[in-house]
Amino acid sequence: MTAAPSSPRARYREQTRADIKEIALRQLAEGGPEAVALTRIAKEVGLSGPALYRYFSNRDDLLTSLVRDAYDDAATAIGHTADRLPDSPREALHLLAGAYLDWASAAPHRYLLIQGSPVPGYAAPPDTVGRARAVLGPFVKIFSAGELTDSVSPLAGEMSTWAAQDEAVAGWLREYADLAPDDARAGTALAGTVLAWSALHGTVSLEVSGQYTGMGHSAKTQLTSQMNMLADTFRLA
Amino acid sequence: MTAAPSSPRARYREQTRADIKEIALRQLAEGGPEAVALTRIAKEVGLSGPALYRYFSNRDDLLTSLVRDAYDDAATAIGHTADRLPDSPREALHLLAGAYLDWASAAPHRYLLIQGSPVPGYAAPPDTVGRARAVLGPFVKIFSAGELTDSVSPLAGEMSTWAAQDEAVAGWLREYADLAPDDARAGTALAGTVLAWSALHGTVSLEVSGQYTGMGHSAKTQLTSQMNMLADTFRLA
DNA sequence: TGTACATCAGTGAACGCGCGTTCACTGATGTAC
DNA sequence: TGTACATCAGTGAACGCGCGTTCACTGATGTAC
Numbered sequence: 290m291t292a293a294p295s296s297p298r299a300r301y302r303e304q305t306r307a308d309i310k311e312i313a314l315r316q317l318a319e320g321g322p323e324a325v326a327l328t329r330i331a332k333e334v335g336l337s338g339p340a341l342y343r344y345f346s347n348r349d350d351l352l353t354s355l356v357r358d359a360y361d362d363a364a365t366a367i368g369h370t371a372d373r374l375p376d377s378p379r380e381a382l383h384l385l386a387g388a389y390l391d392w393a394s395a396a397p398h399r400y401l402l403i404q405g406s407p408v409p410g411y412a413a414p415p416d417t418v419g420r421a422r423a424v425l426g427p428f429v430k431i432f433s434a435g436e437l438t439d440s441v442s443p444l445a446g447e448m449s450t451w452a453a454q455d456e457a458v459a460g461w462l463r464e465y466a467d468l469a470p471d472d473a474r475a476g477t478a479l480a481g482t483v484l485a486w487s488a489l490h491g492t493v494s495l496e497v498s499g500q501y502t503g504m505g506h507s508a509k510t511q512l513t514s515q516m517n518m519l520a521d522t523f524r525l526a
Numbered sequence: 527m528t529a530a531p532s533s534p535r536a537r538y539r540e541q542t543r544a545d546i547k548e549i550a551l552r553q554l555a556e557g558g559p560e561a562v563a564l565t566r567i568a569k570e571v572g573l574s575g576p577a578l579y580r581y582f583s584n585r586d587d588l589l590t591s592l593v594r595d596a597y598d599d600a601a602t603a604i605g606h607t608a609d610r611l612p613d614s615p616r617e618a619l620h621l622l623a624g625a626y627l628d629w630a631s632a633a634p635h636r637y638l639l640i641q642g643s644p645v646p647g648y649a650a651p652p653d654t655v656g657r658a659r660a661v662l663g664p665f666v667k668i669f670s671a672g673e674l675t676d677s678v679s680p681l682a683g684e685m686s687t688w689a690a691q692d693e694a695v696a697g698w699l700r701e702y703a704d705l706a707p708d709d710a711r712a713g714t715a716l717a718g719t720v721l722a723w724s725a726l727h728g729t730v731s732l733e734v735s736g737q738y739t740g741m742g743h744s745a746k747t748q749l750t751s752q753m754n755m756l757a758d759t760f761r762l763a
Numbered sequence: 764t765g766t767a768c769a770t771c772a773g774t775g776a777a778c779g780c781g782c783g784t785t786c787a788c789t790g791a792t793g794t795a796c
Numbered sequence: 797t798g799t800a801c802a803t804c805a806g807t808g809a810a811c812g813c814g815c816g817t818t819c820a821c822t823g824a825t826g827t828a829c
Binding site: 320321323324401404405406407408409410418421439440441443444447448450451452454455458480483484486487488489490491492494495498499500503504505506507510511513514515517518519521522 | 557558560561638641642643644645646647655658676677678680681684685687688689691692717720721723724725726727728729731732735736737740741742743744747748750751752754755756758759
Binding site: 301302305337338339340 | 804
């Protein structure tokens with residue numbers, strides 16, 4: 290990830306920071322964000338409590354670091370899949386959705402940290418919006434090849450108005466799908482993306498929260514159905 | 527809700543229990559489940575801490591009470607809509623989905639309590655599964671009038687296997703849609719229901735967690751699109 | 764209707780716990796000349 | 797290469813806080829005869 294620091298001291302520092310985050314992630318996995326406790330991290334990593342303040346200025350700072358890492362990690366995972374997508378947008382959609390589900394299933398606690406209920410008392414840093422968009426970017430490209438049908442046209446309408454007004458979104462459209470904000474396909478692309486996001490989140494979060502336990506179906510099958518429906522609606526080839 | 531108790535003492539007791547729950551709900555709304563604290567509740571209700579143990583045997587018991595109430599309340603709200611549905615299954619689906627969204631938006635914290643990330647350290651009582659099914663029951667009926675199409679047939683297949691094996695589900699199908707578990711429509715009905723549930727949860731939870739803040743669309747429009755897609759896929763009239 | 768007793772609501776003191784965070788400090792590592 | 801100084805990692809003691817929960821108790825309300 291980060292470029293290897295030059296001096297030994299800096300390298301050691303990086304290592305300790307990583308150790309701390311690793312234990313914090315384990316606590317996150319075991320008891321949710323509230324269970325991330327500096328006191329216990331210190332004990333596990335073999336330091337005394339106050340020593341952690343050399344590495345993170347406080348608890349929120351540590352949480353923020355975990356949030357950023359999770360977004361970046363998700364974006365990287367999706368990005369890897371996005372780099373080698375087949376020509377068929379329909380197949381591409383299924384592959385992307387699968388990558389999303391796989392990432393979330395492999396690290397449920399990290400998924401819930403960035404996409405679950407907001408952590409009380411914790412305010413996510415403003416740059417998370419940009420990071421979230423990096424995860425969804427590849428979907429924009431796919432749906433820009435879609436066709437607008439009646440079922441989703443009101444949503445697409447709202448979306449294209451948004452694109453015309455919000456510069457950050459315009460940049461996003463340009464970066465991932467080479468679309469101008471006033472392009473007719475912009476609304477379609479955004480509508481498809483937000484629908485895909487919502488479908489993914491619905492399935493993944495119910496699965497990851499254990500709500501599907503005891504039910505006779507796999508999240509994978511369900512996700513396939515949902516992506517089929519989207520591909521049908523947007524007439525993806 | 528509960529039948530008015532006879533004796534004055536019992537009535538007073540019911541009232542105090544209700545007061546406690548009301549304050550607990552406010553704390554839930556303000557800081558999530560972790561913020562529900564007996565000590566502070568006692569202070570607000572004008573009692574000393576230990577007095578609460580006359581009303582709830584411990585903190586988990588209070589939380590469980592809130593969970594049950596939330597399910598029942600949701601089921602009642604959905605039930606009211608379900609009682610006067612139009613003949614068209616397509617319109618009925620939109621109305622039900624709207625009722626679901628409305629309930630969740632009106633009480634986001636209660637929605638997250640029963641459908642959000644699991645509360646660490648808290649185990650939901652076993653009867654919540656049944657209560658959750660009461661909320662989704664009306665959807666089963668709607669989709670039992672649906673047609674099975676390619677996009678969702680693998681999911682419906684898994685679902686009908688499940689119905690054949692799980693007696694509780696068989697009972698559920700019978701109660702809400704008058705279907706035998708080996709009826710060909712059982713898989714269709716269940717597949718539609720779980721897809722609707724997932725779509726609802728995706729939209730509602732992203733909305734309720736504030737993830738749509740700053741985006742140029744309404745959850746309502748998005749939900750309409752999703753229900754349109756479902757109605758199309760299941761060929762609802 | 765009055766009395767004796769049982770039940771129940773509520774209190775104050777106290778418990779142990781883990782938490783985030785500050786502070787003054789020591790000793791090791793790096794840097795400049 | 798050696799010395800003087802600055803920087804940095806880490807420590808132990810201590811802080812105040814809010815929490816859930818137990819305990820022995822008091823006083824009010826209900827019940828049986």
